[in-house]
Amino acid sequence: MNLKTIIFIASTLICGLLNGQEKEVNLNQLLAPSSPAFNLLGISPETIERPTNPTDFALSLNNASQNLSTIPSNYAMEVAPFWLLNAKKMRWENFIGTKFGDNIQQSSIVSVGTTTTLSKIDSSKISQIAIGFKISLLRGKTNDEYKTWKDSVDKILNQINISYQSILDSLIKKDKVYQELMKSVMDSTKDFETKQKIEEIAKKFRRETIEPKARSILYLKTDSVKNNYITKLAKSTNFTRVGWKLDFAGGCVLDFPKSDYYYGRTSKAALWVTGGYDDPTKASFFGTIRLNSDYYTSMINDSGQVIPFINSSLLNFDAGLKLIYNLSEKFYISTELIIRNPIVPNKKIFEANQISYQKNTERWTVALNYNVANNQNVSFTFGKNFDNKFEGKNSLIAFLSYAIGIGSSRPTK
Amino acid sequence: MALIKTKKDNSPITLSVTIKYGHYGTTTINLNGNPIKTIGGNFKDFVLGTNNSLKHNTISVVTSVLVTNAELNTEVEFDVVGGENSDKDTSNIKADNNVNYVPHYNGYTFI
Numbered sequence: 001m002n003l004k005t006i007i008f009i010a011s012t013l014i015c016g017l018l019n020g021q022e023k024e025v026n027l028n029q030l031l032a033p034s035s036p037a038f039n040l041l042g043i044s045p046e047t048i049e050r051p052t053n054p055t056d057f058a059l060s061l062n063n064a065s066q067n068l069s070t071i072p073s074n075y076a077m078e079v080a081p082f083w084l085l086n087a088k089k090m091r092w093e094n095f096i097g098t099k100f101g102d103n104i105q106q107s108s109i110v111s112v113g114t115t116t117t118l119s120k121i122d123s124s125k126i127s128q129i130a131i132g133f134k135i136s137l138l139r140g141k142t143n144d145e146y147k148t149w150k151d152s153v154d155k156i157l158n159q160i161n162i163s164y165q166s167i168l169d170s171l172i173k174k175d176k177v178y179q180e181l182m183k184s185v186m187d188s189t190k191d192f193e194t195k196q197k198i199e200e201i202a203k204k205f206r207r208e209t210i211e212p213k214a215r216s217i218l219y220l221k222t223d224s225v226k227n228n229y230i231t232k233l234a235k236s237t238n239f240t241r242v243g244w245k246l247d248f249a250g251g252c253v254l255d256f257p258k259s260d261y262y263y264g265r266t267s268k269a270a271l272w273v274t275g276g277y278d279d280p281t282k283a284s285f286f287g288t289i290r291l292n293s294d295y296y297t298s299m300i301n302d303s304g305q306v307i308p309f310i311n312s313s314l315l316n317f318d319a320g321l322k323l324i325y326n327l328s329e330k331f332y333i334s335t336e337l338i339i340r341n342p343i344v345p346n347k348k349i350f351e352a353n354q355i356s357y358q359k360n361t362e363r364w365t366v367a368l369n370y371n372v373a374n375n376q377n378v379s380f381t382f383g384k385n386f387d388n389k390f391e392g393k394n395s396l397i398a399f400l401s402y403a404i405g406i407g408s409s410r411p412t413k
Numbered sequence: 414m415a416l417i418k419t420k421k422d423n424s425p426i427t428l429s430v431t432i433k434y435g436h437y438g439t440t441t442i443n444l445n446g447n448p449i450k451t452i453g454g455n456f457k458d459f460v461l462g463t464n465n466s467l468k469h470n471t472i473s474v475v476t477s478v479l480v481t482n483a484e485l486n487t488e489v490e491f492d493v494v495g496g497e498n499s500d501k502d503t504s505n506i507k508a509d510n511n512v513n514y515v516p517h518y519n520g521y522t523f524i
Contacts, residue, residue, distance in 0.1 A: 083435075087484050090435035092454055095481075150437075153479055154453040157439035157514065161451070161475040164516040165443060185416065185522075192418060199416055207504070211518060219512055227512070230479070234513035237481050 078111045095237075098141055107136035111251075119257065121298055121306050127259040128267070132251025140243035140278060153233050156226070163221065168214040175210055178202060245286070246275035269293045276322075283325045290318040299355055307353045314357060315343035330371040337364045414471060414520040418497035419464040426467055426495035426523075427458040430476055433488040438478040438517075445471055464496060467523040477516045480508045489517040496523070 082105040083090065094102040111132045119126055172178055181202035185195050253268040270293070276286025293315045298308040322336040342358045344350060350357055365383030372378055417426070432438040432455055442450045442461070452459065461472055478487040488505045504517040 083482075083484075087435070088433050088486075088488065090433070092432065092435060092437045092481070095435050150453060153437060154439045154451065157453075157477040157479060158441055158451045160477045160514060160516060161439065161441035162448065164477070164518070165441070165446075165473065165475050168518060169446065182414065185414070192416070195416055199414065203415070203502075215506075215516065218516065219509075231513045234479050234481055 077113075078109055080109055082106070082108055096142060096146065096239075098139060098243075100137065103136055103139050107134070107139065109134045116259075120300060121308075124258055127256040128253050129256070130251055130253045130268075132249065134247065134249040136245065136247050138244045138246040138275070140241035140245050142239045143242050146239045149233065149236060149239070156230060156233070160218070160222070160230075164214060164218050167217050167221075168211065171210050171214050171217075172206070178206060178210060181205065240280055242279045242281075243277065244275070245278050246273075248273055265295070265297070267295050281326065283323070285321070285323045287322075288318075288320045290316070292316045292318070299353075301354045302356050303354060307355065310349060310353070310355075312346045312349055315345070316358070317341040317343060332369050333367070334369065335364070335366045338362060414473075414522040415493070415500040415502065416498075417467075417493060417500060417521050417523050419468045419523050420497055421464070423463040423465050424495060425460045425463055426493065428461050428472075428474065429457040429459070429490075429492040429494075430474070431455050431490040431492070432476065432478055433490070434482070434484045434486055436478045436481050436484075436487055438476050438489065440474060440476040443473045443475075446473070458494075461493070467496075469523065471520060471522050473518070473520040475516055475518050477514050478508075480513045480515070485510070487515045487517070491519040493521055 086105075090105070095106055111130075111134075113130045115128050115130075117126050117128060118124070181198060184190065184198045185202060187195070190198075249272040251270060252266055254264055255267040257263045271291045272288065273290075274286060274288040276284065278284045278286065293313050295313050296310055298306060299310050299312075301307050318338060318340050320336060320338040322334065324332055324334040326332045339360075339362045340358065341360050344357050349355075363383065363385050365381050367379050367381040369377055369379040419426070428442065430438075430440050430452070437454060439454075440452045440456070441448050442452070442459070444462075450459070461467060462470075474491060476489045476491075478489065480487065485508045486505065487508055488503060490501065490503045492502075493500045500521065502519055504519065506515050506517065508515050
């Protein structure tokens, strides 16, 4: 039994014993989510039926909502507004660049989601609709990975250009209609304007008749190995970016008790700001600020009694800092600190009704991480957890964990 | 082949290529059938030659677009300026579902 196997077994056992630790808040949960609406609803995009295009979405929405007579449950949509409205004007340089305007154009995402939950007071059904947005103001620069990709693409597309030119030239020479038209274009007895008009006809003929044939021949002549390589390059545009990054996200949740539009109210709102310097190969540090507001019309107090018409907000201000330092390709150390400052505007109402709330608290951890193999990670974490909500006792964090990744990642742009 | 009437001087004639829908592409420029330059991405005002040097010659341009996002439309704008007349032309081709590259062509005869 080698060292890796021993670590695997030990850490799996410890993970099982410390399963509850996974539910604690850590910095990753505070970071600006890619889909703020989904995050606010407390559901992951994977639990939502995700349509592949607007037509699919309209169809599934219509089916789910009984011909739009009710609010559907568990549906979500993400839209990149600039891409949706302005795709034709988008340029590769906007995608790869770091200009402020390009960053906003390329990274803006609006997410909308719905789900259904049960009231903790009377178990009645509550439909929830969340709307969120995310913008990356700074994205960092692409590194050598992009240069390598560009060199490979230029090389293969240049080969395609030469092949296509050769195929097209051959078809043009054989095409009698096109040759006749071009003869007329070059006829010295005709004036320039007439030549241009004939040339327009010749171009239209070439584009509609000869070029499609040339493309078909090119695609047939290109072997599957080359085709697969081009496909791989086309899908490998999720380049690593190094440098300063700054994300801004926000969203809110509207509750509709008993799925009735007229009872609708805002129950939750949140804003995230995450920024820092990121170099995945060396060291990274980033900080995050989250302001989260929950609005309650009624609550359950510490004795389990329902307190109606409380109409109060609970705000949480979270601030976090994380440092990651790569000691080697497989071994890195990370540390994080999260400070949680609850803001209770109506403390007297809470105290009078014996409703306890979270006090100021913080959590810090230091973790040593080792990538045992591809998608397999062992980490030792030590630190202090958030104080307990009611008793205020500190809790020690000290555990080994083993994580294995299955499935494939979804590239994003 | 678009006709470009040349001026009787040595002023430059230039080519600009714009690839739309955020895709990446590579352009090969040929003079009388022989490749003279390959350029990656969009470019502006590449000097093809002088008016006098380009007279009685042909330039052909092939830009292959790599479909790098979900948009299957590919469009390339070719813009030649500097002669007696200019030529701005757009080639629009929708990519097949199973092919990730689309070649676009344009040609110029200088008289």
